[in-house]
Amino acid sequence: MLLLVGYFLGLYFFDSGIGGLIIALVVWGVMSLFAFFRGDNILLALSRAKKISRDDHPRLYNVVEEMKIASGLEKVPDIYIIDDPALNAFATGRDPNRAAVAITSGLLQKLNRDQLQGVIGHEISHIKNRDVLLMAITAVLLGTIVILAWYATRILFFSGMARNRRSSSSGGGSGQIVILVLAIVLMVLAPIMAQLIYFAISRKREYLADASSALYTRYPEGLASALEKLAASTSQLKSANKATAPMYIINPFRKKGMSASDLTSTHPPISERIRILRSMAGGASFADYDQAYRQVHKTSRRIVPASAMATGAIGLRAAGLEVTEKEPDEIQRARETSDLLWRLSDYKTITCDCGTKLRVPPGFKASSIRCPHCGRINPI
């Protein structure tokens, strides 16, 4: 789009498309660089994510820290909450030391500790595997291919046309016609191919992130049951962004009943991911995930790069290593989360003696407030 605009602007101002094209290329380059260096902040701001600290939600913070330890990252990524009932999470940041994970409040309510661990493990592995960087580079490279193809076909097209007109009297334009047809085919196909490659890489990284999550948690069932809950929910994330779709745990733009072999999706179908995770009977290593993948797909292709599979057999989490406390149930989690969100938007929460929670907005001036339920006067 930008290129077209640049092209026609150039056509208008410089009497040739090329000058405009160069301007467009420069602008595009600056934009991608900008997106690369500041994109995470912009993305977080766009999705209205709020940063939280350890005291805001100790459990979430602990889970992230646990996964940071399991993955061997150096720094705990920043943690953001998005006030949205949709179930989704994403990771961002161009290198592991400047990374952030964001999860929706809906997710925080719906998932128990093991499931949350699986999801955070998935996001942390996007950070650990530098997927944000990889996808940015892929996008830039493929974008360049598209531009070059478009530019080349333009030249062919116009020069072909011009010569055609001149040589029409002498006949013999069949060579030009072949070139013309080829050019048109290329022009149409190049962007589509680039898109398909981009999606294919993105899906592959999703599988790798699932495999890594299983490896970190040693408990594929956690992520599998979390994905099940995510698949069951129908609400869509309001603030999703197309450019960053590969970083979400599930495709934020998914439609219902997406077919299993959808080539134009950034994510593999959830049902398939769940099936692979559930087929990991033997252990939690990459080799086990790979085997499960091949079993589900009935192919001999590998999904995890062979270089990553050097480590030996890794067992699933021994059931006895965990203190299985009685976890807060969904209602408690919902209360926790809504308390957190009110606090993040600077509301004060006062619990009246009758048990009613009073939310005091940030601009409230008076020094006390009357409980509407029992009539007690509560100081602020």
Place this chain on the structure above:
Amino acid sequence: MTWYIIVGVVVILIILFIVTYNRLVRLRNQVKNAWAQIDVQLKRRHDLIPNLIETVKGYMKYERETLEAITKARNLAQQVASSGPAVRAKAEAELSSALGRLLAVVENYPDLKANQNFLALQEELTSTENKISFSRQYYNDSVLSYNNRTQMFPSNMVASMTSFKASEFFEVSVAGEREAPKVSFT
């Protein structure tokens, strides 16, 4: 001509040596770093225990022995804090099983379960327990790949020339540790 070949082979060997050596150094640092992680988490657990004892003491009149066992195990674990993985793993396993015994009887004290302070402590303790096992997992993975490098051909030649020694795993040696923390509050 033969000179060029000889020089070429030597250069390639030197480059291979440097690459292998650097990889060994990186892996050894990773092991050290992973060990530091375990250390942090074990210390954190030691620090949590006085607080925990203080909180539950008032409620648990009949569990003096359990509490004493925890304090004792903690002090012992702190004493061996600068020893090698095998010694520490044993002391920490004792502490884990003592803690497990305490958390198992919490069910008998409904007042305690309603205490906000205790609930926060419980979350911290659970998470620290998880962090210990995750850092141990990462440490053992690092040790495995480091040891593989030091023992497999051809990197073992570089390793023995430059005195890289295999590291020790942090293994759960006491049978009690495997079962004890399995606590159900339901």
